[in-house]
Amino acid sequence: MAETSCRSSKSASKSKSATTGKAYVRKKSKSGNKRANHRSTTSAREAAFRKSKASPAPAKSKTTSPASTKAASGQATQVIKTARSFLGTPYRYGGSTSKGMDCSGLLCTSFASIDVKLPRTSTEQSSYGKDVRLNDVSPGDLVFFAERKGGSKISHVGMVTTVKGKDQVMFIHSSTSRGVVEDNLLGEYYQKIFVKAIRPF
Structure with missing residues (x-):
C-alpha cells in the first residue's frame, strides 16, 4: 500500500525503482517539513516581536519601607x-x-x-x-x-x-x-x- 502511494506521486514516477522512489519521496517530505517548521518558527518570532513593541514592559514597583x-x-x-x-x-x-x-x-x-x-x-x-x-x-x-x-x-x-x-x-x-x-x-x-x-x- 505504501509502495502504491509513493508511485502515485509525480516525483515517484520519475524514479527507476520502487525503493529509490520511496527514499526520494521520504527525503522530499522531510525537507518540506523543515521548510514548514522554519516558516512557523519565523512567524512565531515576528508575532512575539510585534507584541513586545506594542506592549511595553511594566514599570518596576517601588520598594516599600522597612517594617521597623x-x-x-x-x-x-x-x-x-x-x-x-x-x-x-x-x-x-x-x-x-x-x-x-x-x-x-x-x-x-x-x-x-x-x-x-x-x-x-x-x-x-x-x-x-x-x-x-x-x-x-x-x-x-x-x-x-x-x-x-x-x-x-x-x-x-x-x-x-x-x-x-x-x-x-x-x-x-x-x-x-x-x-x-x-x-x-x-x-x-x-x-x-x-x-x-x-x-x-
Whole structure:
C-alpha cells in the first residue's frame, strides 16, 4: 500500500525503482517539513516581536519601607493621639492626669498608651533615645528646652506632632501658663531656648 502511494506521486514516477522512489519521496517530505517548521518558527518570532513593541514592559514597583520604620510610625501616631486628648488640661506640677499635668507627666502618660515607660523628669527623658538634629525631627521626637536663652540645663520637654515644612514644626507640651497646648518649635521664643531633640523609638 505504501509502495502504491509513493508511485502515485509525480516525483515517484520519475524514479527507476520502487525503493529509490520511496527514499526520494521520504527525503522530499522531510525537507518540506523543515521548510514548514522554519516558516512557523519565523512567524512565531515576528508575532512575539510585534507584541513586545506594542506592549511595553511594566514599570518596576517601588520598594516599600522597612517594617521597623512602619512600626515606629504607628507608635508615634498613637502617642501623639493620646497627648492631643489632653489639650486644654491645666498645668500642675507633678501631675500626669486630666486634672492637671506638667510637661514630663504629659509624655509619661502619652507613652504609656504604647506600654513604654519613660523616666519621670525632663532631664532624665533627654537621655531616652538617640540625638536628632533640629532639621531632621519627625513626629514623635522629643524636644528639650532650657529655662532661659543660651542656657544648657534642661527644664522643659515637649513632643513633635507635625512637620509642615522648614518654617513650621508643631510640638505639644504642658506650658506653666497655658496648660497643654501645641506651639511652633521654629517660633522665635522656642528657638532661643531650644537645647536638643531625641528620637525615642
